Amino acid sequence: MKEDRCETRIIHIERVKAAKKSALAEDELDMLALFFKTFADPSRIRILMALAQQEMCVCDIAAFLEISESAVSHQLRYLRNIGFVKNRREGTVLYYRLVDNDVAEIIQKGLDHLRE
Amino acid sequence: MKEDRCETRIIHIERVKAAKKSALAEDELDMLALFFKTFADPSRIRILMALAQQEMCVCDIAAFLEISESAVSHQLRYLRNIGFVKNRREGTVLYYRLVDNDVAEIIQKGLDHLRE
C-alpha cells in the first residue's frame, strides 16, 4: 500500500518549499476561483453592472441582454447563491438588486487594467 | 428578410434603455470576461501567487502544484498569451516571472472579499 510517488523533477527545492509555505489552503483557493468565475462570463458581468446602477426585474434584464428570461433566471440563481444579488417581490414581479459592494469595485479594477 | 423580433416582455423600458446606454461594448466586455477567467481556475491562481513572490521554472511549478509539467506548460502559455507572465531562458531552463502588477492586487482584492 505505497503512496504514489511524484515523479516530477525539481530543480529548486527551496523555491518549491517557499511556494508551498505561502500557498492558500485548498478550500480557500477553490472559493477564490469560484468568486472570480462569477466575473468570467459576459452575461453575468452585464447583469452585475446593470444592477450596480438600478434595480431591475427579470424581464428587464432579459430585454437588456437580449437572451431568454430562463437564461437570465439561471444566471440570477447563480448570483443569488454566491450572495451577490438579492430580490424583493412586488406582486408577481421580482426586483433584483446588487447587495455586494465589492462587486462593482472588482469589475472596475478589471476595466482599469484593460484600459490603462 | 425581416429581423428576428425579440419577444421578451419589457416592464420598465426606461430601465432597459438606461442599462443599454451605460453598457460596455461587446469586445471590451469579452476581454473583461477573459481577464477574469484567468483567475477562475485554482491552478492558475496558485501559479500567479507563486510567481508574485519568486521566479520559478516549469518543473518547480509542477512540483509545487503536483500536476504534470505538460499541464503547467499549457497554463503558462495561457498566462503568456494574456500578458501576465514572461520567461527568461538560462540554458535549457525557462524561468517564469510575473510581469503584471495588477495581478497580485486583483487576487488580494478577491481574498479580502472572502475573508471579510
Next chain:
DNA sequence: GTATTATATGAACAGATACTCATATAGTTG
C-alpha cells in the same frame, strides 16, 4: 553528428458551463 534535458505543443477526452425547452411554482385577477 547522437544523447540527454527542459519545455512546448497538438490531439483526445472527461468534466464543467451556459444555454434552450418544457414544465412547475407563486402571486394576481376575475
Next chain:
DNA sequence: CAACTATATGAGTATCTGTTCATATAATAC
C-alpha cells in the same frame, strides 16, 4: 375556484476547459 403573469427549475445539449498522453522543439554535453 380557473385563468393569467412573472419567474424558477430540471433535463437535455452543444460548446468550452483543463488535463493527460504522445510527440516535437531548443539548448546542452558528448
